[in-house]
Amino acid sequence: MWKLxxxxxxxxxxxxxxxxLIPWFGAAALILxxxxxxxxxxLAPADYLQGDGxxxxxxxxxxxxxxxxxxxxxxxxxxxxxxxRIKLAHAVAAAVAPIGASFTFLALATGSIWGKPMWGTWxxxxxxxxxxxxxxxxxxxxxxxxxxxxDVGKADRASGLLAVVGVVNVPIIHYSVEWWxxxxxxxxxxxxxxxxxxxxxxWPLLMxxxxxxxxxxxxxxxxxxxxxxxxxxxxxxxxxx
Amino acid sequence: MQAEGLELxxxxxxxxxxxxFELPEEKALHVSGPNGCGKTSLLRVLCGxxxxxxxxxxxxxxxxxxxxEDYHQAFxxxxxxxxxxxxxxxxxxxxxxxxxxxxTDDEVRNNTLDQVGLTAAADLPCRVLSAGQKRRxxxxxxxxxxxxxxxxxxxxxxxxxxxxxxxxxxxNSHCASGGAAIVxxxxxxxxxxxxxxxxxxxxxx
Amino acid sequence: MSGPMSGFGTVxxxxxxxxxxxxxxxxxxxxxxxxxxxxxxxxxxxxPELLRTVAPGILWGAALLSSLLALDLLFKNDYEDGSLExxxxxxxxxxxLVLAKTLAHWxxxxxxxxxxxxxxxxxxYLPAHAWDTLMLGLLIGTPTLSLLxxxxxxxxxxxxxxxxxxxxxxLPLATPILIFGARGVDLAxxxxxxxxxxxxxxxxxxxxxxxxxxxxxxxxxxxxx
Numbered sequence: 289m290w291k292l293x294x295x296x297x298x299x300x301x302x303x304x305x306x307x308x309l310i311p312w313f314g315a316a317a318l319i320l321x322x323x324x325x326x327x328x329x330x331l332a333p334a335d336y337l338q339g340d341g342x343x344x345x346x347x348x349x350x351x352x353x354x355x356x357x358x359x360x361x362x363x364x365x366x367x368x369x370x371x372x373r374i375k376l377a378h379a380v381a382a383a384v385a386p387i388g389a390s391f392t393f394l395a396l397a398t399g400s401i402w403g404k405p406m407w408g409t410w411x412x413x414x415x416x417x418x419x420x421x422x423x424x425x426x427x428x429x430x431x432x433x434x435x436x437x438x439d440v441g442k443a444d445r446a447s448g449l450l451a452v453v454g455v456v457n458v459p460i461i462h463y464s465v466e467w468w469x470x471x472x473x474x475x476x477x478x479x480x481x482x483x484x485x486x487x488x489x490x491w492p493l494l495m496x497x498x499x500x501x502x503x504x505x506x507x508x509x510x511x512x513x514x515x516x517x518x519x520x521x522x523x524x525x526x527x528x529x
Numbered sequence: 530m531q532a533e534g535l536e537l538x539x540x541x542x543x544x545x546x547x548x549x550f551e552l553p554e555e556k557a558l559h560v561s562g563p564n565g566c567g568k569t570s571l572l573r574v575l576c577g578x579x580x581x582x583x584x585x586x587x588x589x590x591x592x593x594x595x596x597x598e599d600y601h602q603a604f605x606x607x608x609x610x611x612x613x614x615x616x617x618x619x620x621x622x623x624x625x626x627x628x629x630x631x632x633t634d635d636e637v638r639n640n641t642l643d644q645v646g647l648t649a650a651a652d653l654p655c656r657v658l659s660a661g662q663k664r665r666x667x668x669x670x671x672x673x674x675x676x677x678x679x680x681x682x683x684x685x686x687x688x689x690x691x692x693x694x695x696x697x698x699x700x701n702s703h704c705a706s707g708g709a710a711i712v713x714x715x716x717x718x719x720x721x722x723x724x725x726x727x728x729x730x731x732x733x734x
Numbered sequence: 735m736s737g738p739m740s741g742f743g744t745v746x747x748x749x750x751x752x753x754x755x756x757x758x759x760x761x762x763x764x765x766x767x768x769x770x771x772x773x774x775x776x777x778x779x780x781x782p783e784l785l786r787t788v789a790p791g792i793l794w795g796a797a798l799l800s801s802l803l804a805l806d807l808l809f810k811n812d813y814e815d816g817s818l819e820x821x822x823x824x825x826x827x828x829x830x831l832v833l834a835k836t837l838a839h840w841x842x843x844x845x846x847x848x849x850x851x852x853x854x855x856x857x858x859y860l861p862a863h864a865w866d867t868l869m870l871g872l873l874i875g876t877p878t879l880s881l882l883x884x885x886x887x888x889x890x891x892x893x894x895x896x897x898x899x900x901x902x903x904x905l906p907l908a909t910p911i912l913i914f915g916a917r918g919v920d921l922a923x924x925x926x927x928x929x930x931x932x933x934x935x936x937x938x939x940x941x942x943x944x945x946x947x948x949x950x951x952x953x954x955x956x957x958x959x
Binding site for chain 1: 885889890893895899903905906907909913914945952953956959
């Protein structure tokens, strides 16, 4: 078990494995997203209440779930790096942060575009949008702290600790924002999501989710590989590549 | 105390690699080498303040990362900074530093202040003490710490010739009573031959 | 050394004594609290009806910002004069020592806010029957703010980035405290039972006291490396 753990954590091993997987994952992401786009924009019927406007969920919902997934993954990787001192885990955390921040931003942007026809304003203090906004700040804080440390090892550990503290806090933040929002029901006119979803609306969404997942994995591996190159520039195995 | 295969990088510079030594009791290790060769970094690794890239430091056969608090109790550290509060008097600073380690009464502390020649300045806030006086106060802390191992980084800086002699005497009596010391310094320690051990460091690559 | 809490009292006493030798620095968070609270009526309007509605948010927001203000220095002074590394190497459990430091900091910067809160609340026309909720909320909420802030302070000590980064790190994490604290006062103003959010604040404090000292200690070790 331990041996497996360390073997997978070894940078050369990861570098080769990721290099092999990237094209496959990338192709899967492309195919899934293309089919889901066609299914979502053409095949799925318009929503009886929201018309064609609802179709933005095919971007909004997957990016929102990816953003949360990215934060959890980043914190888990950082925690593993802190406890077992596995450098590759830190490299993964460092690689994931900007991707997660981008997905969070995308979720906020699409949510706000969706909000315009739904609520008549670009921004409403909806519980989920507010949580996403705080999540964006958590990502930005992580990245700023990493950038403020000159030494890679120190940056890894400092920002990793922040991610771990943050991930414990995320459910509390989420719950408090939900609670805060429920006290002011008047402010939200319609809650995001929760339209009566039919089967032919649902399958493109699930497919899009899977596509986003593969896309996320592809970008993560590319970014982690470049992190590994940067961090291991003085090591022997890289020179023999 | 043992160090095994220590390796430390700062940015793209390798400060040392595969550095090993063993320090038995009743020995003072004199760490010397040109500026910027990593003496302070090595001492910080030995204290457990920094993590080496490779290798391990052992104290009584146990890795210092295992039993951190136990190890910390066994040694006293004197770094570039003295660790005194500018607002507190010399006496208060000494009392605080020592009380973190063990109980002492006023008399013992006053005697030590006298020994390092700070009786007259004892009630002045540290802000107005000279660099040499602060260094002497640090020595008083080390003397009262009852630690078996002293790790001293450039203890001679800012001291007059009397102060430097005092350090040599202290090191001799510390070793004679079974203690050990690791001292980074550019000058000779003035420690008697049987106690002395050398570690010469080279320029970083 | 004896007992798991050894060193706690020593560090607490030293930090309190230090704080009283620097009375100016000690008064800063309180002044800041008063100032922020005073700025809002100037920016909004002096109308009692409006101020009463926004008072809980203003008071809690001001408390949050002013307890962050002083946190910048929590470890910085000790880092610069070398006493932080002496604390780390003192042979005591570091989480206990940093808890003592944070408590000392809270006594000096958080407790005065709790005591001054009714005065400012009355200036914002907050009804008197909500004052006890405000004070209780601040009493159990500000220690959590200090602990969270201490994590950020320890992570940014020695970076020379100033307090903007500290706020970016800590403010998002502190939102639940703000929400529960301010809404609790809101409920009390409306004559409803504020006990729910108070319990939640208490639960968060409990969680913070048991977990965050470990995080602060780890952060201190990282920043000394």
